[in-house]
Amino acid sequence: MARQGNILLVDDDPSLRRLLALRLEGAGHNVESAESGAAALRALERFNADCVITDLRMDGMDGIDLLQRLSHDRPTLPVILLTAHGTIPEAVTATQRGALDFLSKPVDKDVLLARVDQALDQAGVAGGDWREVWRSRIVTRSPLMHRLLEEARLVAETDTSVLITGESGTGKEVLARALHDASPRANSAFVAINCGAMPEQLLESELFGHEKGAFTDAKQAQQGLFRSAEGGTVFLDEIGDMPLALQVKLLRVLQEREVRPVGAQRSLPVNVRVLSATHRDLSEAIEQQQFREDLYYRLAVVTLALPSLRERPEDVAPLARHFLDGIARRSGRRARVYAPDAMERLCRHDWPGNIRQLSNVVEQNVALTRGHVISPQSVDKALSGHGRRSATAATLQPLAEARDAFVRDYLIQLLRISEGNVARSARLAKRNRTEFYKLLNRHEVDPADYKR
Structure with missing residues (x-):
């Protein structure tokens, strides 16, 4: 199946841009065009590109400058350079600096499409419809989140352990489920557990299982979450709150790929991927001897840091509409809408409880609104019971x-x-x-x- 991707085309020649865009769109790609390097950087703030094709020689920021900027800001984004015959030596130098490849003008259509397929392979764009996985899970138009999702998409295809960090309510479990759904393990189980929500002995039994009679209430044997997720993914939420004694046992499971149920005499093999999350600063916890450093390095092979909602204010409106649509689907009723002034109030709030708090406010607004339109007064009433608002966020100054x-x-x-x-x-x-x-x-x- 042909791969389809988002291509950013950068060239100061409008006729060449149109020609190349037609060829790429004819092959099923989604194309955004820019006339300069500076315009390309602005386009990337709203366009989630999988590949950049850029001319080498342009006024202002040229292709080399754009390549250097992207190599720093978005190192996983493949870049293909377009070059005239006389600039081929420069293009060769550019490939040594990180460009995926260069194409000589006039550009052959078949060569262009083949190089774009190669770029999409490098970017981790699968032949299947992986975009639907992310769209169904992650609602965002934030450049911060797009950069994070680029990394997430690459690591999703591997079995690498991932630690997801971020404030409470930022959607760490949502991202973990998206990683699972976009992985080769998607057809197997995704099993989540909150490590701070239960006492140590019960948590050990829940994770690794137990034999019948292993403790007072063990009326029958249980296989535990690790074994029930065989072939799939285990998500350990709030891993920073796991008791130290249990951290030792988890480290052994990760090292040996075996679990020993409570009360058992032998270990059993398991095949799972481990994702974990925490709102705590684990570096500080390690210094305070509350978290094992060796376990940290096993869990945090890759770390994905979710930004808070106040760092991505452009996502408040689409998230609010997403929650309204979800409530309407569940209730079988027409979706409510926010009055413009009411949506403005939502967007000015600083959301200390992040996405979870926004979801709660939207649900409260729907429950207490008789008509179709949610008023500013309803928003104010809901927000008054939801903690602090920043001075700058509460009232935008002229x-x-x-x-x-x-x-x-x-x-x-x-x-x-x-x-x-x-x-x-x-x-x-x-x-x-x-x-x-x-x-x-x-x-x-x-x-x-x-x-x-």
Whole structure:
């Protein structure tokens, strides 16, 4: 089956862009075009590209500059260079710097499509419809999340152990399920357990199983979650809360690929992939001897750090609509909508409880709204019972006020550094002293307040 991918095409020649776009779209690819390197970087903020095809020679940011930027920001994104005959030596040098390949102009159609297939192979784009796996699990239009999902897509195809970090409510289990669904183990079980939700002896029995009579309530033998997930994935949520004694036993399971049920005389082989998650800083826990360093390195072969919802505010609106649609499907009723002012209030909130809190607020709004449209007052009422709001998030300042506040804080910081010395502060700000005094007067900042 032919692979289909998102291709970003970068060239300052509009006729060549159109020709190549037609060829790529004819092969089933989704194409976004950009006329310069700078435009390409802007496009990547909204377009989740699997491959970049860029001309070598362009005004401003050329293909080499774009390649260097992408090699730093998105190292897994394959780049193909287009080059005229005279620039082939430069293109060869570029491949040594990280470009996947280069194509000479005029570009042969069959060669172009073959190189794009090769690039999609490198990017981890499977012949199957892997995109539906991510779309069904992950709702986002955030560049931060797109970069994270690029890494997740690559690691999903392997058996590598992955540690997912992030604040509570950011969707760590959702990402773990997406990793499982996009992996070769997708047709086997996905088994999740919260390691901080039960006492040590019960947790050991749940994970590894037990023999009949192994303890007082063991009326019959149980195989445990590791063995029930045979061939699939075990997800250990809140791994940072696992008791130390049990960490030793988990390490042995990961090393030997065997489990010993509680009360058993021998170990049994298991074939599972282990994903884990925590909201804790495990480096700090290791220093405090609350978490084993050797277990950490077994679990965190790859670490995926989920951003908080306040770091991806562009996702609040699509997530809210996703939750509204889900509630409508479950209830069999028409989906509610937020009034524009109500959605604005949601987007300005800083969401200390992250996506879980947003889901709770949306569900409360639906439950307490009689009509079709959710009002701003309903949102305010729901948010009033959901903890803090940041001052900047609760009321967005006009640009002029925000700029004045920034300048005032900046001036105060300079005066603190210089201990109220205006001449030194002006030098740090790269401004002359007269202009600096005018800024101080305009923003009502007195240098005397900051002298030692």
